[in-house]
Amino acid sequence: MKRPRIIVLVGLLLALAGYFAIYHVTLSCCGMPAKGEAAELGWLKQDFHLSEAEFRRVSELHQAYLPACRERCARIDAKNGELRKLLAQAGAVTVEVERALAESATLRGECQAAMLRHFVEVSRAMPPEQGKRYLEWISARTLAPQHDSMAPAAAVRPPEQHGH
Amino acid sequence: MNMNPSDPDPALSRLLREWQPQAELPPRFQDRVWERVAGEERPAVSNLWAAFRDWLDTRFRRPVVALGYVAVLMSIGLGVGHWHGRADAAQLQDELKARYLQQVNPFLH
Numbered sequence: 001m002k003r004p005r006i007i008v009l010v011g012l013l014l015a016l017a018g019y020f021a022i023y024h025v026t027l028s029c030c031g032m033p034a035k036g037e038a039a040e041l042g043w044l045k046q047d048f049h050l051s052e053a054e055f056r057r058v059s060e061l062h063q064a065y066l067p068a069c070r071e072r073c074a075r076i077d078a079k080n081g082e083l084r085k086l087l088a089q090a091g092a093v094t095v096e097v098e099r100a101l102a103e104s105a106t107l108r109g110e111c112q113a114a115m116l117r118h119f120v121e122v123s124r125a126m127p128p129e130q131g132k133r134y135l136e137w138i139s140a141r142t143l144a145p146q147h148d149s150m151a152p153a154a155a156v157r158p159p160e161q162h163g164h
Numbered sequence: 165m166n167m168n169p170s171d172p173d174p175a176l177s178r179l180l181r182e183w184q185p186q187a188e189l190p191p192r193f194q195d196r197v198w199e200r201v202a203g204e205e206r207p208a209v210s211n212l213w214a215a216f217r218d219w220l221d222t223r224f225r226r227p228v229v230a231l232g233y234v235a236v237l238m239s240i241g242l243g244v245g246h247w248h249g250r251a252d253a254a255q256l257q258d259e260l261k262a263r264y265l266q267q268v269n270p271f272l273h
Contacts, residue, residue, distance in 0.1 A: 004220035004230075011234040015241030022242045026249025027256075040267070043260045066267065073270045108271075115269060142269045 048130040057125040065118045072111040079104040115142070 030046075041062060045055040083100040090097060119138050123131035171177055190196075224230045266272055 004217070004224040007224050007230045007233065008220065011237040014234060015237040018238045018241035019245035019248075022245035023249040023252075026246050027253050030250060030253035030257075040260065040264065043257050044264070047257075062268075069268070069270060076270075111270065118268065138265075138268075141265055142272065 044134075048126050048134055050126060050130070054125055054127070058122055061118065061122050061125060065114075068114065069111070069118075072107065072114065076104065076107045076111060079107055 041055070041059055044050065044058060050058060079100065083097065083104055086094070086097045086100055119135060119142075122138075123135040125131070126134055224233070
């Protein structure tokens with residue numbers, strides 16, 4: 001009698017079919033980005049519960065920010081190159097080196113300011129609560145302490161409780 | 165004549181010791197021997213398979229059991245698929261977030 005073997009086979013095939021179907025459904029609704037410009041930012045829409053219009057605005061801001069950001073990065077790189085060259089020529093921190101250093105710092109400051117302005121703009125394109133959440137999230141990841149290892153132990157230690 | 169009780173016929177014994185059989189083994193004799201040995205072992209496996217088939221026959225004769233089996237297997241497939249899909253989706257989201265952060269923050273390495 002072949003019926004039991006057919007049942008075994010049908011069970012296995014249905015299990016496999018169910019596995020692949022639910023895998024793709026879950027992946028497409030929870031993680032797989034859409035094609036095109038939304039591919040990179042799809043998660044923002046999902047995580048911060050954006051409407052179509054809000055998402056479009058956030059995408060536009062993102063697309064406008066990137067070329068300007070790349071341009072600023074290129075200027076910083078060029079300035080750093082100049083700084084390296086000056087340092088190699090002089091072999092000391094001369095007035096020219098200090099000036100180039102200050103210019104590089106200014107460029108970096110401008111870049112950071114533009115970045116923060118962009119974050120604020122993006123947060124304003126979101127519903128207020130989500131915008132606040134986005135700003136907290138992105139600040140925590142972009143303004144996190146990066147020099148813990150260089151700071152004195154007292155500076156990184158949590159403040160002590162006052163006795164009174 | 166000295167009779168050895170364990171050897172009732174010494175003449176026959178001597179003859180047997182001197183006897184050198186000249187017959188040649190048939191072609192592929194060894195292969196056939198191993199085939200027979202394998203043939204002797206095979207029924208154990210086929211017996212197991214037959215027993216398993218019999219067990220399936222008796223179990224799946226009841227539609228409730230057959231349906232239950234299919235339902236359980238399908239549930240396992242759906243459950244594992246859902247779990248796997250969520251895990252991959254979470255990983256993908258993390259990668260996209262990291263990529264976004266690197267895009268918007270050039271100071272992030």
